[in-house]
Amino acid sequence: MSPSTLEDLFTLFNETASILQEELNCTYLEALAETGENLFQQSVLQEELSELTLKRLKKSYESFRPDKYTAEELRKAYQLAILKGMKESVQPNHQMTPDAVGMLVGYLVDKFVQSTNFRLLDPAVGTGNLLTTVMNHQVNKKVTAIGVDIDDLLIHLSFVNANLQEHQIELFNQDSLEPLFIDPVDAVVADLPVGYYPNDVRAQDYELKSSEGHSYAHHLFIEQSVKHTKAGGYLFFIIPNGLFESEEAPKLHAFLKEQAHIQGILQLPMTMFKNKQAAKSILILQKLGGDILPPKQVLLVNIPTLSKGQDVERMLRNIDIWIKENK
Template identity: 25%
Template sequence: MILTQEKKNGIQYTPDDLSLFIAQQLKYYFLRENSDSVSNQKLKLLDPACGDGNLLLAVQNVFKDIDYQGYGIDIDQKAIHIAEGKLNHNNFKLFSADYLSLIENVENVNLFNQPNSLNNEINNIDLIIANPPYIRTSILGAERSQHLAKLFNLSGKVDMYHVFLKAMTNTLKDNGILCVITSNKYLTNKSGKNIRDFLSDNFKILNIIDLGDTKPFSAAVLPAIFIGKKKKHSDNSSVPFTRVYESASSAKSTDSIDKLSTLLKEKNGIHSYKGHSFKVTSGLLDASVSDTPWNMATFAEKEWVTKLEKNAHKKFGDVFDVHVGIKTTADNVFIKKNWKDLDTNIRPEKEVLHPLVSSKTIERWQTHPDNLNTILYTHTIKNGKRIPIDFYKYPHAYNYLLEHKQQLAGRSYIKKAKRKWYEIWVPQQPEQLANNKVIFPDISQQAKFVYDDKGYYVDGNCYWLTTKNDVSNNYLLLATGVANSSIMEKYYNIKFQNVLYSGRKRYLTQYVKNYLLPDINNKHSQKIIKLVKMICKNPNDTKKLEKSINSEVQLAFNMQ
């Protein structure tokens, strides 16, 4: 894929309406936090990735009654020139520079103005407003990426906004205010723990606004606004939040909003914005705990979750192992719809071909066998261990693989791992794939859990559950009913909140293993198992049976 320079640099300039809202939030919280001791000195305000100046222009319009000196820095010299045309030169000094290089005192930085004093001027900043780049640091190259990770004590998959958050905190003076828009991933992802830790340790968190799938930017990024006062070891157990996501429910026809800033100020409920319905949820979250996602739920929602968890008997992780599907790294070779189209001498033997369930062929409760692809599987079990198949025993399959040897053998990671050139890269365990299991897609708008007793293989865009040792197969049937129920959908929406655009959810291991199960021995659980079996036998009755399952799940958890 060819990237524009903007995409390569993670550039997404802030729209006017959102810029104005962020500037208003910055002013409001500055005045609120300094109501008793507003300084007579001129404030220092910084945007370290100012782009073409939209955020600073909003500051200029909002901060008319406040004495400040503004600084704008951006690596893009053309963007700086555009910003210069927008802003009052008496209030702002603009520089073409790499902010991250400046604060780590790297030499040879290209500056327009005052090159000898900029490093000093951008220290002890009172106010920071920013929309830093949203890209992996790895795009900068291994050496630079590793240097930034070491400099700012970051580990794992590091985004540039992680680096900027730490760098801006270093630049900000004690009790200074930070108002920044970033990706919202750190709020709910397991990998966001380090940033959640850092923000909670270094700020009194004043507000968090998850913009969800309101799509303020053209790129496929879900943004969030963080507002904090630099103050170590603050009590962040009760932080105000607002969360806005597209909803399947309809808003009132008279409730039509044309500005995102207006939508973000609305009360809890469903509102119409740009022809779509959005649910606004506001309340208080506990940001003092970082091991789990920062849960943006109302008090009523949290009480409901607490009751459900109290009434649960087990978690999925207690009785199931969660697996990801097969990853071939050469789908065009290993996966086909119809192998019969090939010439006989290169048509793989049926013993090495297996029906494959993928996210496109899975629906709620069922898969359609006629729509399944078939995978040429390269592994078998010998003496309890997974080994590559000896394809000399399957000459037609081997002839087929030889036709694609250049592509398959060219996978450098295969060579490095000293694997056979024709191997699937992540084959999983074939004996487990052949067992009964529950399959579900990684990404979906709604729960799509399917009980499989046909030994289907599973594609890499899906996950699957198998029972742990000595666990009854009935748990798989119970899990299918519970996971597809309206109660577990509600639990996911409140507890995990990992929503992509247009209501699509990520059904990741870290979430599904924490799904809840009622006592399998109570009469309602037994009824759920029977109902799931009935759906498996007669999918035509799904709607009627699904309604009964929802009712039984509610009773099984004693949530009526």
């Protein structure tokens, strides 16, 4: 991907979003969702614009030829614009999974999920960046997906993201821990929202509810995801490193022992995080069922700093060897 392609696309998203932001008197992220939809529909959908704005937008949109770009190019440019908008927005839940992590999860999904036609769920889909990164890294596979998020702006951005990249994603704007009316999926990916779940009444329906006070949202997300995965299906979670060290950890251990095999834990490099407390890992589970056997040994990896190319290649080779030996 040439830097100029990315720059041109970002400029198009950014400039047209800024025009709409001013004209519609809305936030940059809202305007970005609007301009993304205009680009997908190849027309200006907002009716309340001045003649001059209409002309400016049409002139900018004329240069956009979706077939000129790959899905990854569109995702990256749109992601850059979203990141710009998130810097201006004060909402703490607007956080995006770093690209390098998304690509690594995409690589792992491609290696573990052998089927050439499968369904994928992201129960904390946000802007759709992690989900579409993973879909873009599936080699010669047909993937359809489901995304759930409680934030209506993030779901709107996710919808535009999916359309621009021409991905088949069904999106639900709801609390992901309320009942999900979906068929079981083959795989789950999620950057788990870490913190407390405020709805104590709903939490009562979960095995991993806390004995007192609010329950951990990230524990409930794991349980909800396992529930909606087919037997033998894989789950890939981005987790806080201290997941198995909290006072609720014994309950989580017991739940996982009953429901899934831990296939692997890959610790992300410390250089990616501001401090030790913020550090994360990728947890890989396989749901029990039928004749599913545990791996001979769990895949444990300390991921090297991603700028060290040779170390990263060596790590990927070791993962490949592990998969061949344990499949």
